[in-house]
Amino acid sequence: MLRSLAPTWFVESIYDLDLDRLWQRGIRGIITDLDNTLIEWNGPEPDERLLEWTRRVRERGFKVCIVSNNGHLRVEAFARHLDVPFLSKAGKPRRRGLRAAMDILGTTPQTTALLGDQVFTDVLGGNRLGLTTILVRPIAKKEFLGTRMVRRVEGLVLAALRRRGMLDKP
Ligand SMILES: [Mg+2]
Known part of the structure; x- marks a missing residue:
């Protein structure tokens, strides 16, 4: 059980991600929450730093697809700003949306990494398909009430993973 919640890597933020290392691992597509x-919960638009990061990731050769459990209008508007494909209401940790994203990216579980801030949706969903999963520290503290409660349980899981040496930094 705990193993399916353990991310392959843990980084503070997307900006700490080692793109070269990801490439050397064989990763060619990035599915991101x-x-x-990428932005604080329900934050309106990508800032310049995120736009620049997205450009850099794609120039490095990665394909990017946003997969979110949030609603269509929000995800679409954001994805359009970044000029990347997206799936909304994806129902993570269910596998269907993640499989659909790999179809869009033209990648396989071996060549796909999943970026996300939640253990029970992002990491679990990605691990179920055998993706490289990368957990980031959530950007904002302000969150949907349901998510806040999940975070408490998540904190216990992360502490358990850390104790067992299963929360690796790249
Ligand atoms: Mg999230």
Whole structure:
């Protein structure tokens, strides 16, 4: 059980991600969560730093797709700003949306990394498909009430993973 919640890597933020290392691992496609991974929860628009990061990732050769459990309008508007494909209401940790994203990216579980800030949706979903999973620290503290409660349980899981040496930094 705990193993399916353990990310392959843990980084403070997307900006700490080692793109060369990801490339050397064989990763060619990045599925990324939106809220609290790329931007604070329900934050309106990508800032210049995020736009620049997205450009850099794509120039490095990665394909990017946003997969979010949030609603269509928000995800679409954001993805359009970044000029990347997206899936909304994806139902993570269910596998269907993640499989659909790999179809869009033209990648396989071996060549796909999943970026996200939540253990029970992002990491679990990605691990179920055998993706490289990268957990980031959530950007904002302000969150949807349901998520805040999940975070408490998540904190216990992360502490357990850390104790067992299963929360690796790249
Ligand atoms: Mg999130």
